[in-house]
Amino acid sequence: MTSNIILFVAAYLLGSIPSGVWIGRIFFHKDIRKYGSGNTGTTNTFRVLGQKAGISVFVIDLLKGTLATCLPYIFGSSINPLWFGLAAILGHTFPIFASFKGGKAVATSGGLLLGYNPAFFFFSLALYLIILYITSTVSLTSMLSAIIITLSTLILPYIAPGILPAHDWLLTLIALGLTIFICLRHKENVGRIKSGTESTIGFGRKKKKQARVK
Structure with a gap:
């Protein structure tokens, strides 16, 4: 019991590492x-x-979720x-190390999938990149990917x-x-998407269309 509590605290502390801030x-x-x-996450770090x-923050935020998920494998917990x-x-x-104001949980959620089921993680990553290519918008991609990934947990076994x-x-x-949770964390982004003022990235079909127009 005590060892499991220690592992849960360790998992929380791993997640609390504010890579973007540091x-x-x-x-x-x-x-x-x-x-x-x-925001302290990957997207704002890139900008x-x-x-x-940005890449460094993404990798760290991903791997801290992976390592935390692997703790019961490493230490033999049955949870x-x-x-x-x-x-x-x-x-x-x-995050306790950053006044409890952290990121939007996307990269670390990916880390959870990588630690738990690598095949499903790479499926989810491919899905994310396809949607990002179509939208060129990180916030919209994060929300749509989360929705489709959830549905995939029901469909893929078939x-x-x-x-x-x-x-x-x-x-x-x-x-x-x-x-x-991710959709709620992107509430302000949803407002900007509706008004057409949400930031986009220099990647994907949308950016290519804009470049041709210019």
Whole structure:
């Protein structure tokens, strides 16, 4: 019992590592929370600090979710690894090391999938990149991907058992909860998407169309 509590605390603390804040302060002498959207995650890091910093933050945020999910495998706990990944996501979103103001949970949620089911993670990553190519909008892609990934937990056991061999109802419930949470965290983005003022990235079909128009 005590060892499991320690592992849950460790998972939360792993998730609480505010990579965007620390990288901004150490290498750029900037507090990323004072620039752009004020978010500490990957997207705002790309916009404020550049590509190298953005990639670094993405990798760290992904891997801290993966490592947290793998804790019960490493230390022999019988508790479902998904709960530890969820603790890391909670830490990422409400980090004790950054005044409980964190990211929007997308990369760390991906890390949970990587630690729990690598095949399903790479399926989800491919899905994310396809939607990003179509929309050129990170926020919209994150929300749409979360919705489709949740539906995929129900469909894939029938059409692609090599990815999900059986229905995993805990995975579905957690995916559904994270989808709702991610959409709520993107509430301001939804408003900008509706008004046509949401930022886009220099990748995808939409950007190619804009370049041809110019």
